[in-house]
Amino acid sequence: SQKIEQNSEALNIQEGKTATLTCNYTNYSPAYLQWYRQDPGRGPVFLLLIRENEKEKRKERLKVTFDTTLKQSLFHITASQPADSATYLCALEGTGFQKLVFGTGTRLLVSP
Amino acid sequence: GAVVSQHPSWVICKSGTSVKIECRSLDFQATTMFWYRQFPKQSLMLMATSNEGSKATYEQGVEKDKFLINHASLTLSTLTVTSAHPEDSSFYICSGGSSGNTIYFGEGSWLTVV
Numbered sequence: 198s199q200k201i202e203q204n205s206e207a208l209n210i211q212e213g214k215t216a217t218l219t220c221n222y223t224n225y226s227p228a229y230l231q232w233y234r235q236d237p238g239r240g241p242v243f244l245l246l247i248r249e250n251e252k253e254k255r256k257e258r259l260k261v262t263f264d265t266t267l268k269q270s271l272f273h274i275t276a277s278q279p280a281d282s283a284t285y286l287c288a289l290e291g292t293g294f295q296k297l298v299f300g301t302g303t304r305l306l307v308s309p
Numbered sequence: 310g311a312v313v314s315q316h317p318s319w320v321i322c323k324s325g326t327s328v329k330i331e332c333r334s335l336d337f338q339a340t341t342m343f344w345y346r347q348f349p350k351q352s353l354m355l356m357a358t359s360n361e362g363s364k365a366t367y368e369q370g371v372e373k374d375k376f377l378i379n380h381a382s383l384t385l386s387t388l389t390v391t392s393a394h395p396e397d398s399s400f401y402i403c404s405g406g407s408s409g410n411t412i413y414f415g416e417g418s419w420l421t422v423v
Contacts, residue, residue: 296355
């Protein structure tokens with residue numbers, strides 16, 4: 198069956214360090230992969246989208262890599278700040294346009 | 310950027326009653342919107358695809374007679390939880406998009422059934 202896995206344990210890092218979050222998937226051949234940020238009690242906020250033919254994408258302090266052979270995406274936040282503390286979700290397109298299937302998310306805690 | 314608005318942000322209802330949640334696209338027309346449900350510390354689970362002017366498409370295991378979806382216009386989709394029970398208490402989120410693959414999510418609606 199199709200599965201999207203993210204590390205369920207919280208990631209604790211110090212301010213200024215680079216945070217790296219992992220998203221692994223099985224039994225998917227996604228056209229693209231997306232990363233979202235979700236704060237407690239709020240809806241997800243879109244961060245980045247990377248297509249299957251792209252290896253890497255950057256946006257300000259964010260970087261996403263996509264390895265379709267390993268079926269893995271890495272999400273990096275450089276020079277992390279306490280304001281980056283949130284849950285980060287990866288999502289793949291399901292069986293229809295814009296129909297997303299989400300991973301369980303990884304909670305990031307950035308300490309001052 | 311595009312905005313998706315949900316109302317109410319939170320609602321408490323008595324067991325057995327029905328509650329309606331609205332999802333509006335504020336600056337774009339959404340022929341398709343999606344409804345998700347999220348239980349505490351779990352991921353978003355897609356419930357149904359809401360299609361403007363036609364019947365919604367429900368995911369496996371989601372009762373269409375319990376979760377009524379109406380998408381009567383290009384800017385409004387509604388989810389009605391009928392005969393709500395405490396196990397329906399959850400965070401309900403809608404999403405929609407208009408251009409390319411950008412998807413916008415609402416702020417979510419907390420439902421508590423007592």
